[in-house]
Each structure stands twice: as C-alpha cells, then as structure tokens.
Amino acid sequence: MSSNDPPRPLLDQAALAVQSLRRAGELGFDVLVRIDNTAEAAAAPYQFDAAAGTLHRRGCRAIPPGAPLYARWHLGRDDLTVACKRCKPLPDETKPSEPTDRSDLLLGLLSLVSQFSGVLKERGKDYQKTDEGQALSAQLGAIYRDLGRREKDVLDAMLGTLDTVIERLRALDRSLNRNGIDGKD
Amino acid sequence: MRPTSRLPWHPAPDIPARIESLARAYRAEVRDTLAPLVAAWHPALAASATEYAKMIEQSTKMTLVGHACTTLAGHDFDARRRRIAILYGCGCFLADSFIDDFGPDAARSYVQRFTLLLSAGWFEIHTERERLFYVVLAHLFAERDMLDPLLRQAILRLHAAQAQDVTLRLDPELLSTLPRRRQRALLKRNARDRGGHCIIALTTFLVPSLPLAMLALILAAGALFMFIDDHGDCYTDRRDGRLTYMNQVREPERVLHRIVFAHFTRLAGGLPANEGRDLLLGFLLRYYVTRIDKHRAQRRRGATAWDVFE
Numbered sequence: 001m002s003s004n005d006p007p008r009p010l011l012d013q014a015a016l017a018v019q020s021l022r023r024a025g026e027l028g029f030d031v032l033v034r035i036d037n038t039a040e041a042a043a044a045p046y047q048f049d050a051a052a053g054t055l056h057r058r059g060c061r062a063i064p065p066g067a068p069l070y071a072r073w074h075l076g077r078d079d080l081t082v083a084c085k086r087c088k089p090l091p092d093e094t095k096p097s098e099p100t101d102r103s104d105l106l107l108g109l110l111s112l113v114s115q116f117s118g119v120l121k122e123r124g125k126d127y128q129k130t131d132e133g134q135a136l137s138a139q140l141g142a143i144y145r146d147l148g149r150r151e152k153d154v155l156d157a158m159l160g161t162l163d164t165v166i167e168r169l170r171a172l173d174r175s176l177n178r179n180g181i182d183g184k185d
Numbered sequence: 186m187r188p189t190s191r192l193p194w195h196p197a198p199d200i201p202a203r204i205e206s207l208a209r210a211y212r213a214e215v216r217d218t219l220a221p222l223v224a225a226w227h228p229a230l231a232a233s234a235t236e237y238a239k240m241i242e243q244s245t246k247m248t249l250v251g252h253a254c255t256t257l258a259g260h261d262f263d264a265r266r267r268r269i270a271i272l273y274g275c276g277c278f279l280a281d282s283f284i285d286d287f288g289p290d291a292a293r294s295y296v297q298r299f300t301l302l303l304s305a306g307w308f309e310i311h312t313e314r315e316r317l318f319y320v321v322l323a324h325l326f327a328e329r330d331m332l333d334p335l336l337r338q339a340i341l342r343l344h345a346a347q348a349q350d351v352t353l354r355l356d357p358e359l360l361s362t363l364p365r366r367r368q369r370a371l372l373k374r375n376a377r378d379r380g381g382h383c384i385i386a387l388t389t390f391l392v393p394s395l396p397l398a399m400l401a402l403i404l405a406a407g408a409l410f411m412f413i414d415d416h417g418d419c420y421t422d423r424r425d426g427r428l429t430y431m432n433q434v435r436e437p438e439r440v441l442h443r444i445v446f447a448h449f450t451r452l453a454g455g456l457p458a459n460e461g462r463d464l465l466l467g468f469l470l471r472y473y474v475t476r477i478d479k480h481r482a483q484r485r486r487g488a489t490a491w492d493v494f495e
Contacts, residue, residue: 006224015323016316022307032306037337050385051377053401066374068381068404070338072397082397 044071046089053082060087188442188477189470194453200467211248215241218271227317240278247274249468254388254403257461266391272325273387279318289355296348329390339386346378354427372430380411402455406465409448416441417476420483445473
C-alpha cells in the first residue's frame with residue numbers, strides 16, 4: 001500500500017482475512033455463523049401472514065399458498081387483534097422455547113477461537129515478513145510485551161465471561177433501542 | 186389531471202418541503218459515510234460518476250424510508266440509525282447490481298454465494314465490487330444483533346424473493362408453461378415480496394421490535410414501492426428480458442393507479458397518525474409521480490439502465 005492510498009480500517013481487513021482463510025483451505029470447520037433460521041421458523045408454533053395481516057397457528061388451512069410468513073414463538077395481548085378466526089391462536093402457557101441462537105453463537109465463537117488460534121499464529125508469522133507487517137509489528141511490539149504477562153489470565157477470563165458479555169451486549173442493544181417502544185418513554 | 190389528485194390521502198402543505206430538505210441533508214450524509222468505504226475498497230466505483238450517483242440516490246432513498254419507519258415505530262432516527270440505513274441502502278444497491286448488470290452467470294453466482302453466506306457465514310470474493318459489498322455487510326451486521334429472529338427471517342425472505350426473480354428471468358420456461366393469469370399472479374407476488382421483505386429487513390435493522398399489525402402495513406408500503414419502481418423501470422426491464430408484473434399488464438399506468446389507490450387507502454387508515462406516516466406516504470407519493478415521469482420519458486426516448494432519478 002502506498003502512502004497515497006486511502007486508509008483501510010483494521011477490522012475491515014480482519015473481516016476479509018477471515019473469508020480468505022476458507023478460500024485457502026485452512027479451516028477445520030464448515031460453519032462460521034448461521035443466519036438462516038428457516039428450519040426453526042418453519043417449526044414455530046405461530047405463523048404471521050404479513051400480506052393479509054393475519055396470525056395463524058402453524059399448519060392452519062386458512063393460510064393462503066404463497067403467503068409471506070413470519071414465524072412467532074410467543075404471543076402478546078396485542079397480537080390477538082390480528083388472530084385468524086379459523087384457528088384462533090392463543091398464547092401457549094408452556095412457553096415454547098425460542099431458537100437456540102445464543103448457544104449457536106457461543107459454540108461458534110468458541111470453535112472459532114480454538115480452531116483459529118494455530119492458523120492465526122502461522123498467518124501472523126507470514127504477515128510479519130511483509131513490509132507492512134514489519135511496520136505494524138514495530139508499533140505493536142510494546143503492546144504485545146505487556147499482553148504477554150497476562151495473556152492466559154485474560155483469555156481465561158474472556159472465555160469464562162463470554163456468555164455474560166453476549167447477554168449484556170444484547171440487553172444493551174435492546175435498551176439503546178427502547179426509547180419509545182409501544183409509546184412508553 | 187395529476188394522477189395523485191384522486192388519492193385518499195394528501196400531504197399537509199409542509200410535507201413536500203420537509204421531504205426535500207431531509208433528502209438534501211441525507212444525500213450529503215450518505216456521501217460522507219460511503220465515500221471512505223468506496224475509496225478504500227472499490228475506488229473504480231467512485232470514478233464511474235453515473236453509477237456512483239445512482240448508489241447515492243438509492244442509499245438516500247433507503248435513509249428517508251428508514252427515517253419514516255423508525256418514527257412510525259416510535260423511535261428517534263438518530264445518528265446510529267442513519268448510518269445503518271445508509272449502509273443498508275449501499276448493500277442493496279450493490280446486490281442489485283450483481284443481479285442486474287453483469288450477466289446471467291454473475292447473477293446465478295451471486296445468488297449461490299449469498300445463500301452460502303446466510304447458511305454458513307462464508308462469502309467468496311471475486312471482485313473489488315464484491316469486496317466492498319462484503320465490507321459494507323460486515324459494518325451493517327456489526328451494528329445489530331444479527332441473530333434476532335425477525336431480522337433473520339426478513340433477510341432470508343428478501344433473498345428468497347431475489348433468487349426467485351433471478352430464476353424467473355434466467356429460466357423463462359418456468360413461467361411460460363403457466364396460463365397468463367397465473368404468470369401475472371406469480372410476478373405480482375414476487376414484486377410484493379421483493380419490496381415488502383426489503384423494507385421489513387430495513388425496519389428490523391432499525392428498531393428492536395415491530396407489532397404484527399405494523400409489520401403487515403410496512404410490508405404493504407414496501408410492495409407499493411416495488412410496483413412503482415418496476416413501472417419506472419418498465420422499458421429497461423423489457424430490454425433486458427426481465428419480466429415483472431408491471432411490464433406484463435396491458436395498461437400499466439391505470440393498473441398502477443389502482444394499486445396505489447388501494448395501498449394508500451389501507452396505509453392511511455391503518456398507520457398511526459404521526460410524522461412517520463406523513464413522511465412515508467409523502468415519499469411514496471413523490472416516488473409515484475417521479476416514476477410515472479420516468480416511465481413516460483423512457484417510452485419517448487428509449488431506456489437506459491444508467492438513467493439517474495432521485
């Protein structure tokens with residue numbers, strides 16, 4: 001990269017580097033992250049026909065062919081105003097479980113950390129041989145020396161609290177957005 | 186008589202000026218947000234002035250729609266949300282270009298690779314443009330809990346509708362074996378789904394939850410955007426061999442007016458009476474008028490994919 005080139009944020013480079021690892025065949029697993037929840041959605045107890053604006057139980061015969069369906073796992077009182085008159089969905093007191101996305105995420109991240117660690121180290125060595133890598137290496141040297149003493153403690157702590165971190169991030173995401181939901185400020 | 190004069194909703198006198206002023210402000214913000222990404226990852230796009238202008242317009246449109254939908258749902262359209270809407274608009278522009286502008290093989294390849302991205306997280310990058318697309322997605326996905334069940338479904342359904350659009354275009358015999366009426370019904374559903382799921386995905390990126398009744402109305406608004414859009418692109422789509430509901434009906438302007446009238450009646454009656462509703466309907470009205478002009482202009486002088494309309 002010449003000095004006239006625009007800056008390329010490190011995180012963007014990291015995101016692209018992860019994709020290039022698969023192309024290079026350096027991975028021992030098939031799934032990085034799964035956004036596709038088609039199977040869980042099809043099995044959900046309620047289906048909302050977004051074109052007609054009608055909420056059905058799964059499998060209701062009144063669902064038109066080709067309807068754009070959105071799965072629901074829980075019902076609120078407001079949802080009943082759009083309930084199908086034929087299948088009459090009601091909130092399920094057994095509270096069907098939501099898709100297990102959090103454990104998917106946790107396991108995915110753990111597998112990423114454990115399986116990438118060796119690969120990343122090797123790639124780090126290769127990168128260090130380039131001009132750009134050497135320049136970056138000089139800047140990061142001091143930080144790495146500091147990290148070296150505590151690396152294991154930090155890693156253990158990070159893995160131990162991963163579940164809490166994810167839960168807190170998601171709660172934060174909800175609270176950041178919750179400035180006026182349903183008209184309640 | 187203007188086609189809008191008999192509609193069941195008319196904007197308050199200050200709404201057109203408000204939309205104009207928002208569009209101007211958002212266009213500048215879109216430029217500021219996207220310019221560094223484009224410069225870093227796909228500089229050739231900035232050098233192509235017309236295409237770059239199209240991208241800015243599409244992202245500006247998504248930002249305005251995002252503003253309306255966020256306000257409808259009772260939230261502030263703050264800086265973070267504006268950034269999300271801008272990134273989403275840019276992602277949509279690039280995805281559309283993979284489908285529309287580089288031939289059948291590129292369209293098929295993109296659909297297959299995006300399917301893999303959704304199912305496994307991997308996206309094989311072949312070009313600078315795809316690199317920019319992936320970086321934009323990475324920024325967008327980092328702004329939101331991507332495992333939110335509604336958001337995941339909206340993205341999946343949008344992708345399914347786009348994949349169906351590509352299939353109908355590249356394998357026309359699938360459509361030609363059906364009677365005319367069923368062909369039109371299928372094309373109409375596809376337009377509804379392309380537009381409807383696109384706006385639901387955008388809204389779900391912007392707000393934490395959506396009441397079901399509002400979700401249905403937002404899908405209807407998105408479908409209406411797509412019918413209007415397809416009417417504007419009628420001659421371009423025909424030239425490219427792309428069948429849409431709006432270029433298969435006999436009197437497209439009359440058909441579109443019927444659709445607009447029905448949707449405006451439903452939206453004006455069902456959406457909460459707040460600034461979000463006025464912005465959404467006001468912008469739809471403006472879009473309707475400009476796309477009728479685009480359709481007429483392209484009928485007169487021929488279509489080009491590079492016509493830039495606000």
